[in-house]
Amino acid sequence: MIVEQLRITGQEEIAPRIYRMTLEGDSVQTMTEPGQFVHVKVSDGIDPLLRRPISICDVSQDKQELTIIYRAEGRGTRLLAAKKTDDTLDVLGPLGQGFPLDSLQKGSTALLVGGGVGIPPLYYLAKKLVKRGVNVRTILGFRQSEDIFLQKEFRELGDIIVTTEDGSKGVHGFVTDAMNQAEKPYDSFFTCGPVPMLRAVKAAAASDGFISLEERMGCGVGACLACVCEASDATSQEGKKYRKICSDGPVFRAGEVVI
Ligand code: FES
Numbered sequence: 517m518i519v520e521q522l523r524i525t526g527q528e529e530i531a532p533r534i535y536r537m538t539l540e541g542d543s544v545q546t547m548t549e550p551g552q553f554v555h556v557k558v559s560d561g562i563d564p565l566l567r568r569p570i571s572i573c574d575v576s577q578d579k580q581e582l583t584i585i586y587r588a589e590g591r592g593t594r595l596l597a598a599k600k601t602d603d604t605l606d607v608l609g610p611l612g613q614g615f616p617l618d619s620l621q622k623g624s625t626a627l628l629v630g631g632g633v634g635i636p637p638l639y640y641l642a643k644k645l646v647k648r649g650v651n652v653r654t655i656l657g658f659r660q661s662e663d664i665f666l667q668k669e670f671r672e673l674g675d676i677i678v679t680t681e682d683g684s685k686g687v688h689g690f691v692t693d694a695m696n697q698a699e700k701p702y703d704s705f706f707t708c709g710p711v712p713m714l715r716a717v718k719a720a721a722a723s724d725g726f727i728s729l730e731e732r733m734g735c736g737v738g739a740c741l742a743c744v745c746e747a748s749d750a751t752s753q754e755g756k757k758y759r760k761i762c763s764d765g766p767v768f769r770a771g772e773v774v775i
């Protein structure tokens with residue numbers, strides 16, 4: 517884990533209030549595990565005090581470039597959206613436990629299910645899985661057609677189904693409606709998005725899988741207990757009844773934590 521002032525190399529609004537930012541620096545070389553996150557200090561002063569956790573969306577080792585995608589909805593992320601190319605950003609990371617790539621062998625099939633700003637970490641995962649020879653199928657859920665992002669990028673990596681709640685594009689309904697319609701088997705699922713969606717995906721899934729939890733955080737490194745969630749199996753991890761999302765997660769085996 518490293519703290520570095522990364523240089524912003526680009527920033528664009530890719531859907532309403534959804535921003536894609538690229539950053540470069542030496543610490544990007546250590547960002548090899550999809551599902552991990554960076555903890556970003558959005559202002560130079562003490563207000564807002566807390567860093568913002570943002571998942572790693574993509575990494576180019578050649579260019580030493582990190583891509584993050586975030587929604588500008590609170591004061592902190594609106595400050596982030598106001599930053600310009602060549603500004604620097606104080607970034608701590610990579611943090612947390614990511615998706616276990618070795619859970620799938622070459623030739624097997626992964627189902628990736630994402631909703632809203634839970635989608636970005638699945639993109640780096642999809643790239644890594646495809647590189648391992650795993651077939652990737654993706655279901656992405658949005659409220660409406662204007663909100664859609666990363667569709668083209670995922671399509672380059674495998675089959676993709678888009679759902680919208682208002683039916684303005686793709687399958688009308690939720691990601692689970694698309695899961696129920698798609699009859700092709702898969703070996704494992706990987707999902708990230710709002711908790712009600714994670715619950716529904718886990719219930720609808722036909723295999724074991726992994727969920728990534730998004731949570732407000734304090735320290736981001738396991739020291740403050742601001743991010744704990746209940747463990748569903750108190751006998752594992754030495755009887756601990758909780759997990760820290762920042763350091764034990766954010767990725768957990770589905771069923772390991774109560775959602
Ligand atoms: Fe401090 Fe997780 S944010 S322990």
